[in-house]
Amino acid sequence: MWQDIKMLNAIANTLIGLAMLVLLAAGIWWIAQLPMFTLKEIRVQGEGQNEVRRVNPLTIRASALPRIKGNFFTTNLDTVRTAFESVPWVRKASVQREWPNQLVVNIEEYQPLGTWDDDGHLISTKGDIFIANMDEAEEDGKLPVFSGPAGSEKDVVARLADFKNWFGPLKLTPTEVNLSSRYAWSVKLDNGMEVQLGREKNSMTLHDRANRLVEIYPQLLERLQDRIESIDMRYANGLALKASGLAIDSVSALKKKTK
CATH class of the missing domain: 3.40.50.11690 (Cell division protein FtsQ/DivIB)
Structure with a gap:
């Protein structure tokens, strides 16, 4: 094998290629860890033209933000979405990255239509059963x-x-x-x-x-x-x-x- 010049060249090229890929990956990883990509802001806004009305910023800080790990590149968007969808009044959330250090979370809130049965649940205008603060739900009048x-x-x-x-x-x-x-x-x-x-x-x-x-x-x-x-x-x-x-x-x- 050691006398086969073509094979040796092929092996050498392969090793060089692998080394370059490792260096490239290391470079990308190093760049991704730069402080400029540390998440500086998570912007929460209503879906479409709707304003966020009932989702409480204090609740977001307490229950959603602690579950968000990583930076602009490494944070898992599905994890972020799930964290926000666990917040009271959030029916659906979608998340996208905004260069270079922000996340934008679009929230669709439940729209309360009435109460459901006698167990403290609410029902939305779309027929979803959910749990939320009753006083907040009835701030516009009894449901x-x-x-x-x-x-x-x-x-x-x-x-x-x-x-x-x-x-x-x-x-x-x-x-x-x-x-x-x-x-x-x-x-x-x-x-x-x-x-x-x-x-x-x-x-x-x-x-x-x-x-x-x-x-x-x-x-x-x-x-x-x-x-x-x-x-x-x-x-x-x-x-x-x-x-x-x-x-x-x-x-x-x-x-x-x-x-």
Whole structure:
């Protein structure tokens, strides 16, 4: 082998090449460790045109920043993203480097729509369940109450918009929306009245029942004033109601209740 000049040249070239790669890597590593690349700023901003409203800078300093290691080149962006997504009110975070020593963190905050069940959870406008400070969530006013079986969150959120539209002609707004374990719907309105709408047999079932209530409600209000506590619309041709000091099984000749 030692007499094979071509092979010796090839080995020598290979060793030289490896040595140059090692030197290059060492040079890059040395440059990457220069003080100018030490992270000087982590800029947090809202996603798109949205401002960061509820994410607390003190919480970021306490829970997110201590988990960020390395400099401009060596810090792991996925680790940074995960650290910020663990902060209350952060739904989603994205991170990018900004030359030569900054990170930019774009944050999408949860937008609270209401409370979920009775366990202190909140539900967002996108149907996400999350935990955050309730006082902060209700700084713009008391939130509606939602409940339903696991996995029904987005359906319940979508139904709120329907209830607002359907009961809008009565100038009444939903304050509670409930989907029972049997998938029967009920809604409580801001006058304190609870409306039982039952199960959704087809796309028009709930809408038709709500419309019947809208049509007859002015007559009920005229007779019973603000005494109505609950109305059951799960009848084929009428309704049943409960008022303060009064219970009426039917407003018209009702047939068998459909549940």
